[in-house]
Amino acid sequence: MGLREVLTPFTVWKHVFDDPVTIKQPIGRPAAERYRGFHQNDLDTCIGCGTCEAICQNGAIDMVAVAGYDPEKGNSGLKPQIDYGRCCWCALCVDVCMTGSLTMSNEYTWVDTDPDAFRFVPGLEEPWKDDEEGYEREGKRVLSGIERIHMEEMEPEARIGNFDEIVAGYSRAEAILEADRCVECGLCVATCPAHMSIPDYIAAVRDQDYDRGLQLLYETNPFSEVCGRVCTHKCEGSCAALHEGDPIAIRWLKRHIIDEVPFDRRIELIGQPAEPTGRKVAIIGAGPAGLTAAFDLARAGHGVVVYEALAHAGGMMRYGIPEYRLPYDALDRDIGVIEAMGVEIRTNCRVGRDVTMDELRRDHDAVVLTIGLHMGRSTRVPGTEGAGVEKAVDLLRRITDGEKVPLAEQIVVIGGGNVAMDIARSMARLQKAEFGKVGITLTALEDIDHFLADPEEVVESREEGVKIFDARGPQEVMRDAEGKVTGLRTWRVKSIFDAEGRFAPAYDQSDERVHAGSMVIEAIGQAADTSLLGAALTEALEWNRGRIKIDTAFRTSEPWLFAAGDAVKGPDVISAVADGHRVARTVMEKLAAREVAQ
Amino acid sequence: MFSFKPDRSQYPAPGPDGKLQIDLETGKYLKLWQGPNHPGITGNMSVELTVCGDEVVEGKTHVGYLHRGFEKLMERRTFIQVFPIVCRVCVPEPDFNEYCYAAAVEDLAGIEAPEYAQWMRTLILEMGRFNSYMMFLGGIGGALGLGITGQWMTYVRDLMLDRFEELTGARIYHMFILPGGVRGHLPEGFEGRMEEVLDTAERYLADIDRVMFSNSVFKTRTKGVGVIDPALFEPYGVTGPNARAGGVAKDLRKDSPYLVYDQLDFEVATATDSDIFARATVRRADVQTSIDLIRQILKKMPKTGPAMAKIPNVLHWKIPRGETYIKGECSRGEYGYYLVTDGTGYPRRINVRGPSYTHAMALLEHLIPGTNISDVAALMVSLHTYPPEIER
Numbered sequence: 001m002g003l004r005e006v007l008t009p010f011t012v013w014k015h016v017f018d019d020p021v022t023i024k025q026p027i028g029r030p031a032a033e034r035y036r037g038f039h040q041n042d043l044d045t046c047i048g049c050g051t052c053e054a055i056c057q058n059g060a061i062d063m064v065a066v067a068g069y070d071p072e073k074g075n076s077g078l079k080p081q082i083d084y085g086r087c088c089w090c091a092l093c094v095d096v097c098m099t100g101s102l103t104m105s106n107e108y109t110w111v112d113t114d115p116d117a118f119r120f121v122p123g124l125e126e127p128w129k130d131d132e133e134g135y136e137r138e139g140k141r142v143l144s145g146i147e148r149i150h151m152e153e154m155e156p157e158a159r160i161g162n163f164d165e166i167v168a169g170y171s172r173a174e175a176i177l178e179a180d181r182c183v184e185c186g187l188c189v190a191t192c193p194a195h196m197s198i199p200d201y202i203a204a205v206r207d208q209d210y211d212r213g214l215q216l217l218y219e220t221n222p223f224s225e226v227c228g229r230v231c232t233h234k235c236e237g238s239c240a241a242l243h244e245g246d247p248i249a250i251r252w253l254k255r256h257i258i259d260e261v262p263f264d265r266r267i268e269l270i271g272q273p274a275e276p277t278g279r280k281v282a283i284i285g286a287g288p289a290g291l292t293a294a295f296d297l298a299r300a301g302h303g304v305v306v307y308e309a310l311a312h313a314g315g316m317m318r319y320g321i322p323e324y325r326l327p328y329d330a331l332d333r334d335i336g337v338i339e340a341m342g343v344e345i346r347t348n349c350r351v352g353r354d355v356t357m358d359e360l361r362r363d364h365d366a367v368v369l370t371i372g373l374h375m376g377r378s379t380r381v382p383g384t385e386g387a388g389v390e391k392a393v394d395l396l397r398r399i400t401d402g403e404k405v406p407l408a409e410q411i412v413v414i415g416g417g418n419v420a421m422d423i424a425r426s427m428a429r430l431q432k433a434e435f436g437k438v439g440i441t442l443t444a445l446e447d448i449d450h451f452l453a454d455p456e457e458v459v460e461s462r463e464e465g466v467k468i469f470d471a472r473g474p475q476e477v478m479r480d481a482e483g484k485v486t487g488l489r490t491w492r493v494k495s496i497f498d499a500e501g502r503f504a505p506a507y508d509q510s511d512e513r514v515h516a517g518s519m520v521i522e523a524i525g526q527a528a529d530t531s532l533l534g535a536a537l538t539e540a541l542e543w544n545r546g547r548i549k550i551d552t553a554f555r556t557s558e559p560w561l562f563a564a565g566d567a568v569k570g571p572d573v574i575s576a577v578a579d580g581h582r583v584a585r586t587v588m589e590k591l592a593a594r595e596v597a598q
Numbered sequence: 599m600f601s602f603k604p605d606r607s608q609y610p611a612p613g614p615d616g617k618l619q620i621d622l623e624t625g626k627y628l629k630l631w632q633g634p635n636h637p638g639i640t641g642n643m644s645v646e647l648t649v650c651g652d653e654v655v656e657g658k659t660h661v662g663y664l665h666r667g668f669e670k671l672m673e674r675r676t677f678i679q680v681f682p683i684v685c686r687v688c689v690p691e692p693d694f695n696e697y698c699y700a701a702a703v704e705d706l707a708g709i710e711a712p713e714y715a716q717w718m719r720t721l722i723l724e725m726g727r728f729n730s731y732m733m734f735l736g737g738i739g740g741a742l743g744l745g746i747t748g749q750w751m752t753y754v755r756d757l758m759l760d761r762f763e764e765l766t767g768a769r770i771y772h773m774f775i776l777p778g779g780v781r782g783h784l785p786e787g788f789e790g791r792m793e794e795v796l797d798t799a800e801r802y803l804a805d806i807d808r809v810m811f812s813n814s815v816f817k818t819r820t821k822g823v824g825v826i827d828p829a830l831f832e833p834y835g836v837t838g839p840n841a842r843a844g845g846v847a848k849d850l851r852k853d854s855p856y857l858v859y860d861q862l863d864f865e866v867a868t869a870t871d872s873d874i875f876a877r878a879t880v881r882r883a884d885v886q887t888s889i890d891l892i893r894q895i896l897k898k899m900p901k902t903g904p905a906m907a908k909i910p911n912v913l914h915w916k917i918p919r920g921e922t923y924i925k926g927e928c929s930r931g932e933y934g935y936y937l938v939t940d941g942t943g944y945p946r947r948i949n950v951r952g953p954s955y956t957h958a959m960a961l962l963e964h965l966i967p968g969t970n971i972s973d974v975a976a977l978m979v980s981l982h983t984y985p986p987e988i989e990r
Contacts, residue, residue: 005813008809008813009810009812011809012809032763032764032767032785034782035763035767036768051913055679055912055913057682057683088683089773092678092679092681138783144912145908145911180911180914184914206914
């Protein structure tokens with residue numbers, strides 16, 4: 001040990017002259033940009049999906065109701081309340097947040113003498129809701145998958161020549177991957193008219209438990225095979241996953257469950273109906289509303305007879321939706337399950353012709369009217385009277401029945417809804433088969449961003465060669481000297497509704513166009529054919545703007561008559577299914593009440 | 599001048615159970631608790647000393663003050679929910695838990711973290727190692743009454759914590775290494791600010807060399823004290839710098855390279871004496887290795903690239919049945935996570951292998967008898983143990 005080792009340590013005395021390195025007061029020192037401080041939440045962006053609550057390993061987050069934020073479509077109205085006695089600042093809630101509304105401030109410290117102050121709703125109460133932002137996740141959320149699993153479908157060239165179903169359905173592996181993306185927030189359940197237990201049946205797909213999945217489907221929807229293909233899937237429009245990516249393919253997953261369960265197994269899983277009650281209910285119209293009500297009533301043990309005017313059951317599902325979207329055998333399977341519950345369907349039996357309303361009333365304890373909208377409306381512009389102008393619903397019905405329908409090499413379709421797309425694409429297929437090429441022009445009042453048809457319908461129509469002219473108002477069906485249709489004259493639409501919101505299209509007459517074609521098809525809406533009621537009943541019933549008036553429980557003004565479905569409410573299959581359940585419940589309540597009275 | 603020659607012959611021989619047969623009534627012996635709150639103890643544990651004069655006759659370690667049941671807690675959490683709690687298993691060097699857990703999950707789930715994430719993880723681990731050694735260098739000086747090293751190293755560690763804060767969003771529990779990758783990219787200008795920290799660190803380390811490693815008092819009190827016989831390394835599970843100080847050039851970064859260590863250039867520091875001084879010098883060399891590695895990583899790592907691999911939805915992430923052991927070289931030796939999965943959304947079993955478990959209990963109890971009471975603190979610190987990781 002030398003002298004050097006005794007003296008060297010003293011050289012560090014040089015630090016005496018250094019500035020102090022410690023900070024007297026750390027509060028107020030700016031934190032790093034990414035610092036994970038107390039939470040901030042953009043309450044207007046937050047949809048209350050509760051994913052933050054689900055991922056929190058400390059149970060620090062509770063979803064609570066907040067004044068001024070009410071539930072609405074795709075938004076539960078709840079907001080996360082965070083208990084900082086439990087929070088560990090891991091920010092998994094920020095990473096998993098479906099909308100990116102949840103972030104963190106870069107506040108280092110917070111001193112308060114009131115312990116309750118440390119439990120609050122970020123974005124609502126605390127001073128740093130406006131502070132500089134701290135941690136926010138890099139890019140979009142990565143913890144729950146943002147890309148939808150693509151479903152195989154036929155190429156336009158392959159599908160245009162026939163009515164084969166376009167989409168292929170998921171394989172098991174694909175379905176599991178897609179089901180995996182669901183965060184089980186349940187916003188879809190609130191949006192679905194029938195309130196199907198969507199997260200639960202998606203979980204069944206993940207678990208590969210198709211029996212459980214099927215039972216869950218049938219709890220709320222006897223038309224799951226139909227809805228798995230053609231549902232308007234409003235649920236997907238409220239899906240939390242929509243905000244930073246694609247919504248969960250809820251419709252396709254529903255279809256996948258059905259695809260995986262054989263028909264016989266379906267009936268086995270649903271089980272036998274209750275013991276017969278001896279009560280009888282007549283249902284007029286074998287569409288989704290009528291058959292759903294029939295299913296529920298039959299399950300409860302009531303005798304149900306469904307009267308259907310057309311040759312096959314299914315209503316608009318069969319006669320309105322083309323086969324390439326909904327194959328008839330798929331529909332037949334759904335109806336087959338309902339029949340297996342003991343429902344009797346009398347087809348080719350038109351009420352008013354083959355049986356009267358009075359007879360139905362006499363022979364049954366209740367009558368349910370679910371007649372749908374089978375009469376096409378007309379634009380009534382000059383030239384629509386006479387040959388060469390058809391209505392879409394009539395044509396679709398005839399195509400289903402296998403009839404030969406009028407056809408032309410160049411057809412003009414009026415309308416921008418799903419029915420317009422259905423007829424345009426159906427006629428395109430017939431043209432391709434007959435003439436080898438497609439010649440369809442579609443004109444609609446709405447501009448392309450506000451089309452009533454589903455976006456995928458617009459895309460697929462175009463792929464199949466349908467030419468779409470948006471914001472065009474029909475003025476006249478042009479005819480030559482012999483009265484043959486030569487085209488449709490349109491003006492550009494400036495606005496569709498007036499200041500009061502009434503339907504009153506305004507046109508720019510200088511922008512005129514003639515769409516050539518030797519056939520015009522109107523697809524602008526449908527009406528119910530209520531002639532079956534007869535004059536006396538029509539007079540006795542209360543009406544509401546041309547529709548039979550019903551209350552919230554689907555009772556008409558006549559105590560024995562109930563009505564549901566498109567004819568009174570609309571607008572789609574799943575709504576009709578929901579109405580069917582509701583009207584069945586009302587009928588059952590009435591039957592039970594009578595039971596007590598007797 | 600400070601020589602201390604223990605004489606075991608004056609004490610009764612150990613009984614058949616290996617324990618000394620001591621009668622405290624004689625007044626010759628004294629029971630003394632060092633810890634759990636004591637400046638000469640590493641973290642919250644205690645050593646029950648039996649002393650005779652200033653000689654320690656027997657030492658018994660007591661742990662449990664920090665037991666939080668982490669391994670059990672993990673079994674009740676989903677795979678993503680385990681992520682925020684693993685770092686808490688070891689406070690001073692939390693990142694190793696994050697890495698081992700993430701790598702174990704990835705291994706069993708069949709996921710590979712992207713290249714950028716691999717580099718970032720290596721960077722984080724070296725930054726964590728650096729910080730861990732700052733605590734050691736401060737602690738070993740402090741244990742011998744050299745308080746200034748603790749102040750300097752705390753300052754330098756704090757500068758590194760600033761870098762952690764701007765990179766990960768937190769100073770202590772970084773929660774940055776997720777199963778599947780890392781949570782973000784380097785902030786802009788990070789390299790420059792890191793270089794400033796490393797420069798400052800090197801200046802202070804040079805002062806440490808002068809004030810501690812060239813200090814006759816320090817040398818006298820640490821050389822030849824607390825020697826671990828290399829024959830004990832294997833039976834006592836001694837790894838890391840404690841073993842390297844005894845001439846065993848074992849380092850998992852070299853021996854079974856993980857992350858991107860095979861693309862980095864570094865030497866494994868060793869010493870021969872296996873005493874407190876040797877262990878300190880090995881760690882001093884290791885700090886420099888870490889500094890060099892951080893510089894290398896920042897230079898070599900890709901500037902862009904995905905930070906996260908595609909992972910399943912974490913809210914219902916199920917991992918197939920399997921088991922794996924992921925290990926790495928932390929600042930104290932081999933750190934490992936043994937993960938067993940059973941196909942459900944929860945880990946079936948997680949076992950954390952922390953080097954402190956062997957070093958701070960069995961090894962320390964073996965080394966303590968015969969030391970001077972004033973050397974116990976230095977001996978303990980020289981083993982560089984962290985009680986939270988002993989107890990989990």
